[in-house]
Amino acid sequence: MEKIYDNAVDVISLSSRSSAKQEGPRRFLRESVLGLGLLSVFLLSGLIGLAVHYHNSVGGAAADLSAVKANLSSVTEERDNLTERLQARDQLLSSVTEERDSLKANLTERLQARDQLINQLKANLTEKTREVDRLQSLMDKEKTCPAGWRKFGSSCYLLSTEKASWEQSRDNCRARGADLVIVDSKKNRFWNGGEPNNIDEEDCAELYPYTNGWNDQSCRDDLHSICEKD
Incomplete structure (x- = not known):
């Protein structure tokens, strides 16, 4: 029985020494895992911060882009209005110019007709004056005076x-x-x-x-x- 106990003591002793030898690597492993966990936490925090910053940046850029789009739309609308007004003015100017040219041509035609009529009237007046003078001369020749x-x-x-x-x-x-x-x-x-x-x-x-x-x-x-x- 004593041998059995002795053997049992020896086994416990060997087991203790074996456990002591294995405790070192396990401790290192736990520390490594803990370090990696902390590093992961730090990395995750950094990623979250970057994500928040990116979200804020993207949100601001989106707001700026919306403002630019709205401003561009307003400028485009104003440009279209100015273009329409310019086209309307050009059409009005073209219409006025056409009417002016028509009136000018009509006036020129009437002035020419007036000049022709004046020349014709002058010629007729000259002819009539000569005829009156001729008739007056004939009347003077044929004119008789009262007795005495x-x-x-x-x-x-x-x-x-x-x-x-x-x-x-x-x-x-x-x-x-x-x-x-x-x-x-x-x-x-x-x-x-x-x-x-x-x-x-x-x-x-x-x-x-x-x-x-x-x-x-x-x-x-x-x-x-x-x-x-x-």
Whole structure:
């Protein structure tokens, strides 16, 4: 029995030594696993932080992108509006230009027609004036004067048989539809030497037959007169 116990003690002793030898590697293994676990925790924390940062960055970029898209859409819409307004203005300008050209052409045509009409009217007026002058000349040639009147040129003249003042002579002429003769041509005025001298307010003229010249005379004096009518 003692041998059995001895053997049992020996077995326990060997078992203890064997356990002591195996404890070293197990401890190292546990420490390694613990280190790897902590490292995994640190790595996981870092990854989570990176993920959060990435998410925030992506979210901000997405917001910026949305703002840019909205701004781009607004700018595009404004550009389209400006393009439409520009096209409308160009169409209006084209329409106004076309209308202006049409009015200009119409005005040019009317001005040409007016000029042609004016030239035609001038030609007709010239022709009619010549015709009137010709007819007037014929009428002057064919014109007859009343009895006792004498024709000279295109006018008729009457020499009074009675003497009267200038005012009475004019009234007598007007009563016959005439007037005292008017000498309006300087070449037909022949004053005697020293005349007119305007003595005693001599405002009328008399003709001296023997000199065939004029002498100024008072308008109150009674003289023969000459009536003239066309």
